[in-house]
Amino acid sequence: MSMRSLLRSAFTSKLYVTVLFAIALGAALGLVAPGVGASLEPVGTGFISLIQMLIAPVVFCTIVTGVASAGELTSVGRVGVKALVYFEVVTTIALIAGLVVMDVFEPGRGLNADPNALQVSGSAQKYLRSGESQHWYDFLVNIIPHSVVSAFTEGNVLQVLLIAILFAIAIKALGHRGEPLVRGIARVGDAVFGVVKLVMYVAPLGAFGAMAYTTSKFGISTLTSLGSVIALFWATGIVFSLLVFGLIARLCGLRILKLYRYFKDELLITLGTSNYEAVMPQLMRKLEHLGAPKRIVGLVVPSGYAFNGDGVCLYLGFASLYIAQAFNVDLSLWQQIGLLAVFLITSKGSAGVAGAGFVILAATLSTTGVVPVVGIMLILGIDRFLSTMRGLVSLSGQIMGSLVVARWERCLDADRARAVLNREPVAPLAADDPDSTLPTDSVATAGNAS
Structure with a gap:
């Protein structure tokens, strides 16, 4: 096959190739023609909106069919508890990692910022107002929707999760009479x-628009002025992912780099759009094909998007100490432990919140009163670059969540997972769509290879 044919095949059948090319092209356009790049913001946000409109029905259909077919309800509760234990342990490690990195490198030292001299811009006002109105129990109250319809129209994953679980339990209570309902919902899910x-298919276009807007709005000046902070956070995120998730992957009998290769499409879309919710549907399908049972994936992934924001937690520890160092506020070990305890609670309310990392940071700093909340202005300009790594780390956490819980439940097909990761032919699962819902090179491993 000629080089021209290979390139044409790569661009038409391998999503990661076109997404990577689109990201590079968008970044170049944003730097060369900032006006044009800024005008492409609707392209990126439009793609994210297209995916987000599908998340609620995907979560509902997957959870209902998974729970209703899971056998005893006690197993569903057991899976939920194990998922929450995993979420809490890993998010705690992420928070500690962020604090430790800042204590060691202290990039905020020497700035000598004056909180009284900082002016809060209009773009930060909404985060401050939202953060100051947040309470630790808000995410618990917000789980209950105003109506069944509002849970879907507002796109709150936790609310859809609650409705789906209750509906699935009700269907199981119907016995054989509920089986046609389960089959019908499964077809809707397909x-x-x-x-x-x-x-x-339009993911490359969305990544192109989002990256062009990002580079045009923030540009080289932002990168050079606070480049060391961005570089340190990205390095922290990469090391955290390779070490922590690498260890977790080994406990599951897998290798983290092969997992990242398998999920490269989802990682690149997150890199281009700074939004890891956009890859939830195909993430669930690929986890099932990897060997994690549908009943576990359907419960762990949606709840993980609400409770397992590893990237957000890494950012919270990092950003809070950066602001404290910039204001020359010396936090004792006990004060840092106090911040950690508050973050463990407030970080669980990030589901469905615009600018979640900023809102939680503002809410916690307002609650503790130790670090001036106006300090969020110091990192407002680079938050877009930080949010990209937040998304990548959080996506890594979602990938590992289902695999860990499936391994804990002793139902992870590790042999199948290794075969898929090694790009070896595997037998299709009963739930696999023969036409595949993945317009990527993963079609070869997710169906056609068999």
Whole structure:
């Protein structure tokens, strides 16, 4: 096959190639023609909105069919508890990692910022107002929707999760009479994943628009002025992912780099759009094909998007100490432990919150009163670059969550997972769509290879 044919095949059948090319092209356009790049913001946000409109029906259909087919309800509760234990342990490690890195490198020292001299811009006002109105119990109250319809229209994953679990329990209570309902919802789910397949064809366009807007708005000046902070956070995120998630992967009998290769499409889309929610539907399908049971993936992934923001937690420890160091506020070990304890609670309310990292940071700093909350202005300009790594770390956490819980439940097909990661032929699962919902090179491993 000629080089020209290989390139044409890569651009038409391998999503990661076109997404990577689109990211590079968008970054170049944003730097060369900032005006044009800024005008492309609707392209990126439009793609994210297309995916987000499908998340609620995907979560509902997956959880209902998974729970209703899971056997005894006690197993569902057991899976939920194990998932929450995993989420809490890893998010705690992420918070500690962020604090330790800042204590060691202290990039904020020497700035000598004056909190009284900082002016809060309009773009930060909404984060401050939202943060100051947050309470530790808000995420618990917000789990209950105003109505069944509002949970879907507002796109709150936790609310959809609650409705789906209750509906699945009600169907199981019907016995054999509920089986037609489960089959019907499963068919609706297949149709929704078909729509996901169509939307994913425009993923390169979405990544192009989002990256062009980011580089045009923030540009080289922002990168050079606070480049050391961005570089330190990215390095922290990469090391955290390779070490912590690498160890977790080994406990599951897998290798982290092979997992990242398998999920490269989802990682690149997150890199281009700074939004890891956009890859939830195809992430669930690929986890199932990897060997994690549908009943576990359907419960762990949606709840993980609400409770397992590893990237957000890494950022919270990092940003809070950066602000403290910039204001020459020396936090004792006990004060840092106090911040850690508060973050462990407030970080669980990040689901469905715009600018979640900023809102939680503002809420916690307002609650503790130790670090001036106006300090969020010091990192407002680079938050877009930090949010990209937040998304990548959090996505890594979602990948590992289902695998860990499946391993804990002794139902992870490790042999199948290793075969898929090694790009060896595997037998299709009963739930696999023969046409595949993945318009990527993973079609070869997710169906056609068999």
